[in-house]
Amino acid sequence: MDDQELAEHVARLRRQRQDDAHVEAKAAASGAPKDLWRSVSAFANTEGGLIILGLDEASGFVPAEGFDPQRTLDVVLTGFDASPGTHAKITPIPPHELGRSEVDGAQVVTLRIDALDGTSGAKLPCFVTAQGLEAGSYKRVADANKRLTHYEVYLLHSKRRQDRTDRETVEGRTLAELSTDLVSRTLEGLRTRGRALTGIETGDIQGGLHRVNAVDADGVPTLAGYLALGAYPQQEFPHLAIDVAAHPGTEKSHDPTLRFLDRQECDGPMPQAINDAVRAVLRNLRTRRVVDGTAGTDVPEIPADVLREAITNAVLHRDYSPYVRGQQVAVDIFPDRVEVKSPGGFWGDRTKENVAEGYSTSRNESLVQLLRVVPMPDGQSTVAENQGSGVQLMVAAMRRHGLPAPDYSSTSIDHVVVKLARFGLIDPSMRAWIDGLSERDHRDRQHDVALALAKLNQQVSVADLRINLGLDSDDCREVLAELVADGLLEGMNDGPYVLVDPGMTEAVSGARWEILSILDVTTAKSIAEIAEATGKTRNALRPLLRDLVDQGLVLATAPPQSRNRTYLIPPSR
Template identity: 45%
Template sequence: MGKALWPTLSAFSNTARGGVVIIGLDEKEGFVPARNFDAQACVDQLVEMARPRHPDEKPGPLTPRPTMLIEQMEVDGAPVVVAEVIELPAAEKPCFVTSQGKERGTYVRIGEGDHRLDTYAVFQLSTLTTPSTADREPVTGSTPHDLDPALIERTIVRLRRSRPRALAGTTSDLEVLARIGVVDRDSGLPTLGGLLALGRYPQQFFPQLMISFAVYPGEDKSAVVGDERMADRAVLDGAIPDMIDDAVAAVLRNLRVRRVVVGTGARDIPEIPVGAIREAMTNAVTHRDYSALARGEQVRVELFPDRLEVHSPGVLWGGRGIDQIFDGGSRSRNESLARLLTEVPFADRDETVGENAGSGIPRMLGEMTGNGLPAPRFASRPSSFVTVLDRFGLMNPETRDWLEGLGGSPRSDTEDMALALLHHLDSLTVDELRRHLAVDTTIAQRALDNLVASGFIESVGGVYRLADIESTPALSPAQASIVEALDSGDVLTVRELSERLGATVNALRPLLRALVASGTIQATAPPSSRNRAYRIPRT
């Protein structure tokens, strides 16, 4: 066992849920037991590497030392060593290769590889539980005249009504602004948080602290439809209340709407609920990283044919995992700004920007699932936090056609909804299904167990995915449209089929898998190949 293992142990220590390393298999020979492997010597080396060090001792290969569960097992009668690496607590990260140093030797696991983090990502890992002071920093070159007097007046009026003790003893507006963190008490200059919340034009001092918006015509940024790379784009700046309102408006003008009868009238309902969009924008600008290293990054709002993505600079802060952010807890990287935004109103109404009560994500979840949409999805990447809101309901015509094509014995509504989610999201856990459908854990578990027993899905380590399902002889309308598109003799990729049929790539993939499994069509390359295309079998 050589030093090549150290980056992997660092990566698993820094990655959510850790990971497992199996030592003693020969990858080049197809993961068969390695010849002359000394399992006990390997165990001894791992134990020595991970043992506590006395302050006077030379540091170990990894700093801080990783936490591992080490045991010997057998594969095909030969010994191997299995090391389960436990994710380090947030306050102890990052784990790095000692000889490389923290900035060059910190890794995370992405896919099947170890990814070395850059300086900014290392900084993010190092400050996961340390509140930022960036929002309280005075802004050099600014003056109180750079603050919006009308917005200041409305904010102070609200404060007198909602938190009169915050104003006790103050004799001027400037004293009030210093007390609530809008102005630095020592220098008299506006703070970063004060300019962002109440400034006339904060981008005069920080050009990139804005929201960029773009609409892409394809499934990802690389897709070009005709000559069109972007269908719409905008730069949204100003104070935070204005940026949020403008960003919501930009998204809404690019969404489809449906007409819903309400009482004796009717109203237009957008594909994604307005409340969910607004919460996503508010969370992004309130909780993003405003440290000096991140001030060159904007919040990015990107609309695709099937989803809305909101990218916020900075990882998920506070030492929480994705599963824990649904509990309604409130933790703020930017404590002063988050508190201030609970009193700052929007330009055209008395509603304030935020609540600082941990209600944003639960509200987003309720807005989405209450409108028949999948729950919001979140991802914490090395340098950013991403929120994804899907544009269409689970049971759209495409999905219903796909479900009908699966055949089999009758299924419950919960089982069909679980299949629809897997058709769209690729994988699910019991807890994720419970949140998506707002059902009890027992009901979610029973539905997944039944689908496993029926052969529709498979479970590995508590994560459920679609099995390779063979289609029934009778083609569904969606499957028939694929066959018809290929009947002319064309050989088409999934993206070409998507453009020709007007269906999403995610909707087509399971249909193509079923058609290939049944022999109705042929694939020209393995599933992992980017050149994989489809054709009618040659006779």
């Protein structure tokens, strides 16, 4: 890790006065702390992160007294040693980088942990060896390490294994409980497209359905066949449906007197349920009239094809294991967005960062195969194509309508969440907010899009800009770096970047950030020391320090007239 990157991390921790989802500091004055390996597990099981050993959070992230960097390095190296005859503290060993650096002239140990999810061939989850898989697996949530639930452990453990859940038979059900019409049209479609039914007699319905894993050899429906072709799959699985709800506010209401503006449970075979869910969403969206010559068309806020793709993906790729058969695919309509949430996180090597790359991995291979051929109610189309281009088509369609790309940032280990904005990315209120920020003159549309995404989604990354603007990664990094230089975003590398605390945006920008980055809560500095550290004159620093003191961001130790006046960061409140 280079010194500049470390200095930026430390400055951010000091400003926010606490660890965060990406960086954790530990005093480690007595050697590697016992909870170090929980942090390693947590970072490895989520999005990776940095651990800084030798900084005391309680004292404002200053070098810890009594810290021994060599002893700490030795302990950490031993904990990562998985050679025969040793006892590694963590299993499996995640990709990591261990080194020494300096903060305020004192040595610290840095430990960068990469996410296992993005590591080819890695086994998941990463757990503290002594605690075992179930009790010793953690995830990073804000600045804390949280133990994974049994279900989250199951999901990570099975993430890259072949999942045959959709081929399990639905005991007690028979071929007679499948829709005669859907079965007939599906088999007819299979005979006219490809060779799936080669060698199967035209009248051999059971043989045809067995060929595509809709029933087993005895004619008992599989889960895939029952969901795709069943006359009413919810008789056996009441919650394997799609719940569509329109909400009055931008979050789910806790007011029992006004919970929904509209709600529909979309049930029946999955093609019908998906079709009904799309219609339910569309009736709760506004439309605009587009005139082409003498004809006019009503166009919804979110393209119907995007809604269909998002809901279809949720049905196709959700987890159907017994853990979550009591959970529905949820489609929530808010005044500013539509959210589609499905049980089970991304499967295989899919992540929120690479979901738009254009190739497909299927958790439920048999269900996907069936829904590629089972006709929709209109009889003119099928549910899914499974060519891996669905998300790319969603991105392109949203971009054509002036909407931000589908946002997967809220996806977690146990749920996939995609947010679809109902309005153009920079609507009048967003325009007014952006225009109210400082340094407006030198920014262009690319900067505005980055700021709008950061405000809308609470963060923005290089990948977000690449998807929304079609720029290459280097250009995206340049846009984000310029906004960091303006004091509007904070972050580094490929992100995520977040807006600077709105309460501090005007008061703490540019030189003010620089002042805050060199102060701490224990060692007061004089204006002469601050001038030397920042390269600024005392006359330039005095009004900045006065503003910071007035806003409570810096504590002065003496009256303004005193020669002994020094400055430090106030203790955490």
